[in-house]
Amino acid sequence: MPTFDLYLFDLDGTLVDTAPEVCDAVNDTLRRFDLPEAGQVQVTEWIGHGMQELLIQALAHAGQIAVATVRGSDSLALIASEFSRYYLQRCGSRSQLYPHVREVLLALRARNAKLALVTNKESRYAAALLTAHALTPLFDLQICGDTLPSRKPDPAGIEHCLSATQVPRERALFVGDSSIDVAAARQAGVAVWAVPYGYNMGQAIAESRPDRILSDLAELLDE
Numbered sequence: 001m002p003t004f005d006l007y008l009f010d011l012d013g014t015l016v017d018t019a020p021e022v023c024d025a026v027n028d029t030l031r032r033f034d035l036p037e038a039g040q041v042q043v044t045e046w047i048g049h050g051m052q053e054l055l056i057q058a059l060a061h062a063g064q065i066a067v068a069t070v071r072g073s074d075s076l077a078l079i080a081s082e083f084s085r086y087y088l089q090r091c092g093s094r095s096q097l098y099p100h101v102r103e104v105l106l107a108l109r110a111r112n113a114k115l116a117l118v119t120n121k122e123s124r125y126a127a128a129l130l131t132a133h134a135l136t137p138l139f140d141l142q143i144c145g146d147t148l149p150s151r152k153p154d155p156a157g158i159e160h161c162l163s164a165t166q167v168p169r170e171r172a173l174f175v176g177d178s179s180i181d182v183a184a185a186r187q188a189g190v191a192v193w194a195v196p197y198g199y200n201m202g203q204a205i206a207e208s209r210p211d212r213i214l215s216d217l218a219e220l221l222d223e
């Protein structure tokens with residue numbers, strides 16, 4: 001396998017299986033506002049565009065109303081602040097690292113590679129999740145959904161990491177789980193490998209045409 005000087009990782013569905021506690025927080029919120037609860041499969045398909053977008057999808061689904069109506073609703077700010085409170089309480093409660101995540105990150109660092117997190121999850125939630133799983137010190141850089149004016153599939157987060165680390169794009173690899181990650185990496189001109197076990201909005205990852213599919217992150221260490 002080729003090796004790289006900069007590894008950019010997606011978070012949800014790539015490093016951490018977060019869907020169960022995201023679903024819990026969504027249903028805490030829906031119950032609080034007397035709305036019908038959502039199922040795990042449905043909530044998992046909404047992961048990838050950030051938690052605010054996921055909440056909007058959940059509210060549209062529960063209320064059987066258009067997403068645009070939810071976005072323009074006066075009550076969205078209040079519901080979002082309740083969701084934030086519930087989700088921060090749930091962060092780390094039922095999420096789990098996928099196999100070999102910590103070992104792989106440590107081994108890549110030991111090889112002097114730079115590690116970046118490029119997630120659409122808003123920074124307060126990403127920070128809580130990384131702290132819960134003791135991953136924070138393993139990343140040289142963190143770009144979250146609210147760090148820059150745009151988020152994935154916009155390549156700005158990847159571009160930011162390339163320029164901050166001074167690594168040429170052909171020496172960088174994006175590792176993700178979704179078509180959003182593949183699109184961001186393609187636009188930034190970096191290689192993209194994907195895991196098949198994450199969240200790709202209900203689609204098989206092969207349909208997103210990553211450069212390679214890894215069945216286990218440990219394959220990143222193969223020489």
Ligand SMILES: O=C(O)COP(=O)(O)O
Nearest residue numbers: 011012048049050120121
């Ligand atoms: O918060 C989300 O939707 C998850 O974002 P990620 O898959 O980019 O880590």
